[in-house]
Amino acid sequence: MDRDSDQRSGMRKNTQGGKEQSSVQRGLFEPPRAASLRPVSQLIAQAARDQIPAAITPEIKVRAQKPEMADAIRDRYNFQEKLAPLILAARDYTLNAELEFRLNPSLSSLPDIREMKNGSFIISHLADCIIEKRPLMIATDFDNDGIVSNMIATDILKSVGFSNLHSVLPIRDETGYGLSEKFFWKQHAIMRERFGNRPMSLLTADFGTTNKKEILQAQKEGYWVGVLDHHHVGDVDCPAVLGNPGQTGCGFEDNVLAANGLMLLTMFAVHDELKRRGAVQESMSLKDYLVPAAIATIADCVPLRGASWTIAYHGLRMFEDSPFPVFQEMLSARGVRGTPSGSDLSMLIAPMINAAGRLGDANFMIEALADRQVLSARATAERLLSLNKTRQDIEAAMLQSALQSLPKEVENLPRFICLMDEAFEESDGILSGYHKGVVGIVSQRLVERYLRPVVLFANYDGEASGSFRTVDGYNLIANLDKLRKHFIKVGGHPAAAGGTIDASQFSKISELLNRSVELDLGAQYKPPSFHVDAVCTLRDINPTAVRELKRFEPFGTDNPEPDILIPDLFVEKMRIFGKHRNNLSVTLSDGHRTIEAVYWRRTDMPMLQHNNRVHIIGTPTLNASGETVQFSLKTALPADEGVGSSKGGRV
Ligand SMILES: [Mn+2]
Secondary structure (H helix, E strand, C coil): CCCCCCCHHHHHHHHHCCCCHHHHHCCCCCCCCCCCECCCCCCCCHHHCCCCCCCCCCEEEECCCCHHHHHHHHHHCCCCCCHHHHHHHHCCCCCCHHHHHHHCCCHHHCCCHHHCCCHHHHHHHHHHHHHCCCCEEEEECCCHHHHHHHHHHHHHHHHCCCCCEEEECCCHHHHCCCCCHHHHHHHHHHHHHHHCCCCEEEEEECCCCCCHHHHHHHHHCCEEEEEECCCCCCCCCCCCEEECCCCCCCCHHHHCCCHHHHHHHHHHHHHHHHHHCCCCCCCCCHHHHHHHHHHHHHHCCCCCCHHHHHHHHHHHHCHHHCCCCHHHHHHHHCCCCCCCCHHHHHHHHHHHHHHHHHHCCCCHHHHHCCCCCHHHHHHHHHHHHHHHHHHHHHHHHHHHHHHHCCCCCHHHCCCCEEEEEEECEEECCEEECECCCCHHHHHHHHHHHHCCCEEEEEEECCEEEEEEECCCCCCHHHHHHHCHHHCCEEEECCCEEEEEEEHHHHHHHHHHHHHHHHHHHCCCCCCCEEEECEECCCCCCCHHHHHHHHHHCCCECCECCCCEEEEEEEEEEEEEECCCCCEEEEEEECCCCEEEEEECCCCCCCCCCCCCEEEEEEEEEECCCCCCEEEEEEEEEECCCCCEECCCCEC
16 A cells, blocks of 8 residues: 655755746636646547546534643643644543654554564564575565565664575566465475475565465465565465554554664564574564665655654654665655655655555665665665656556546445546657556546545556555445456555456446445535644744644654644635646745645646635644745635534534
């Protein structure tokens, strides 16, 4: 599962330089222009090109405000301004251990992986392998979580002098996702070539839970197989030594860790075990790996609580002390200097790491992320920047094409948006079709816009790979599990999943998916609720107040970005910016102060018209200098409209 993003660094350049002057002259509401593109279906007339259903506004609810608790939090934790304490109090934090853990999680609170079911078996087996120099293959997913899992394991095993190691990621276009049979046989041949007929081990991470057939095959070839995974277990019995907190009788750390966190704790424990057995002398610093682990943890959208929170919190704060310069170089390549924010990790760096596996062979990343040389790390960052740009171009073209293939009126949108197109193709600079490495991101964009579950399938020669995303209230993997027999394969998490179908079954499957949404969420469409943490004025949103929000960064699942409602502002100016002309910048005023708000990847907000009075909802952030407050806009409402409170009243 992963989350990807966009051109935030573009904001920093464009909002300060004179570069966007030209876009103002080109006209305000020019439709976003993707790289050259072609409609999904030739049946869609050119004239209808930009008639796409309007974005849906969620139902806005303001959380009950608790000013007294906010004051208590402010005093106890020395906040200067009231904004952060107000938000924490509205989120039901009180002066208890939960708040203490949110604001000061201790690294010593990280759990011992031996408490995980099969944790001790995996650790002692790996320690045996290393001491006896037995060949070991580590195979992980090609997304951020999988790449970082492999990088951590490989770097630590190298540091203890273990060389009988084959670290590998699948290549999407060659063997597809995960531990496929094709992938296993290919890697097995490499292992045989290198190590002959010696007994071998295979450790997978971020996949493996559902690969019963392939694991049995590997065991038949003499492998010991261990799996570190957090994907949905379902009712397939995994014949490997399974380290998956989601399995029956486990629940390790409340199942919040992504594969990279499981791998980090495992390798730390293996190192410990080697030391205990006298095989290594020096200690290992777990802290060295917290930066990549934090990025992959946030990118994988796991709940940011328990050990996931400890990793994400400390990784963000250790950024400048990382022994691996590539992360700093990636940030520089995106135009950001100095200490990153949590969203710099998720919106700028994580997509660059993901781009490699989306578009091709990401195997170079296992070593490139662990590179300790600045110059070569800089070259890696440049390479990833360029891959990410290509991914953005493909995404923009696919999104445009997907939008045009939807019914024109929002009332006619299906409850579960299911789209399929032919495999992605580029010829003479024209991008067409769906790229199977990018379908997930575009599904996510459609979820954000239409607030309902979405799947996009890319049809490669009759077999279509799909990526599912959803909204709160509709559990993907639970519902897909019930439709399992209609899929060639399917797996994932409650909020994101992947599946392969026979393309001829597409209509049937979309019908079944639509029916399952109606069963779950009712026959009538209701937009999901959006919770506002606090109602503030422009005066409350000063740089100190916004800086204090950083005390509970990074934001993500279970620790959402602070969402604030600022009532009654006038729209002063607007402009569209960005390479794909898909971001909208708005200057708003309360008559005394102004604020610049940015609507990322969207330009259609009918409320935002010159001189309109609006309530805005979104997240305040600081610009690069840290002195100016900007506002990342989620939505805007006409100022004469009241807003519901979480308790049912109006404010
Ligand atoms: Mn994962």
